[in-house]
Amino acid sequence: xxxxxxxxSWVICKSGTSVKIECRSLDFQATTMFWYRQFPKQSLMLMxxxxxxxxxxxxxxxxKDKFLINHASLTLSTLTVTSAHPEDSSxxxxxxxxxxxxxxxxxxxxxxxxxxx
Amino acid sequence: GQNIDQPTEMTATEGAIVQIxxxxxxxxxxxxxxxxQHAGEAPTxxxxxxxxxxxxxxxFSSFLSRSKGYSYLLLKELQMKDSAxxxxxxxxxxxxxxxxxxxxxxxKP
Numbered sequence: 001x002x003x004x005x006x007x008x009s010w011v012i013c014k015s016g017t018s019v020k021i022e023c024r025s026l027d028f029q030a031t032t033m034f035w036y037r038q039f040p041k042q043s044l045m046l047m048x049x050x051x052x053x054x055x056x057x058x059x060x061x062x063x064k065d066k067f068l069i070n071h072a073s074l075t076l077s078t079l080t081v082t083s084a085h086p087e088d089s090s091x092x093x094x095x096x097x098x099x100x101x102x103x104x105x106x107x108x109x110x111x112x113x114x115x116x117x
Numbered sequence: 118g119q120n121i122d123q124p125t126e127m128t129a130t131e132g133a134i135v136q137i138x139x140x141x142x143x144x145x146x147x148x149x150x151x152x153x154q155h156a157g158e159a160p161t162x163x164x165x166x167x168x169x170x171x172x173x174x175x176x177f178s179s180f181l182s183r184s185k186g187y188s189y190l191l192l193k194e195l196q197m198k199d200s201a202x203x204x205x206x207x208x209x210x211x212x213x214x215x216x217x218x219x220x221x222x223x224x225k226p
Contacts, residue, residue: 034214042218043202043204043216043217043218043219044160044204044216046213046214046216049213091157093159093160103148103165103167104147104148104165104208104212105150105162105165106150106162106214107162108159108160108161109159110158110159111158111159113157
């Protein structure tokens with residue numbers, strides 16, 4: 001099946017610094033990728049839809065200037081958490097679907113656990 | 118608005134059968150997905166239904182009724198490793214996934 005990777009798998013940073021998370025589709029091209037956030041014991045929350053070559057579409061309540069998304073190629077999207085604060089500590093997961101696949105199944109990356117101290 | 122409902126938590130016994138229900142109201146419909154998520158891990162795909170009926174895949178089966186806005190995931194011969202959260206998601210007319218809150222399944226010996 002299709003594979004999506006994320007890097008790093010976990011990161012600890014100090015309050016006020018920025019953190020970049022990469023999401024790659026390894027064996028298929030993805031025009032669209034999705035970024036989710038998940039707090040402990042809660043469900044996935046879609047943050048934004050990343051579109052190759054154009055601006056990301058952010059969900060209501062998600063600050064686009066704080067969560068910068070860049071989708072510069074058909075296999076790579078990045079999420080940068082700027083000026084991170086402890087409340088940004090969460091599990092960040094990306095996903096993509098293979099537009100040439102038989103279904104609209106979304107393939108998830110393994111996730112990035114961010115801890116802001 | 119768009120809404121997906123599934124039970125918050127269910128408990129079942131090892132070796133038994135459990136059915137997890139999902140009802141939905143969305144703007145359009147392009148298929149329903151079931152994902153499994155173990156604690157601290159990303160979701161993994163279980164099934165996709167776009168037509169009415171039952172799809173069977175080993176110990177897991179998924180059913181869809183579009184007229185009723187209803188689906189269920191059936192797990193047979195439960196194993197301890199099946200303890201996880203099960204997420205129901207519907208793809209709407211904009212091809213965006215609308216997620217349920219997930220059902221935490223607890224398997225007891």
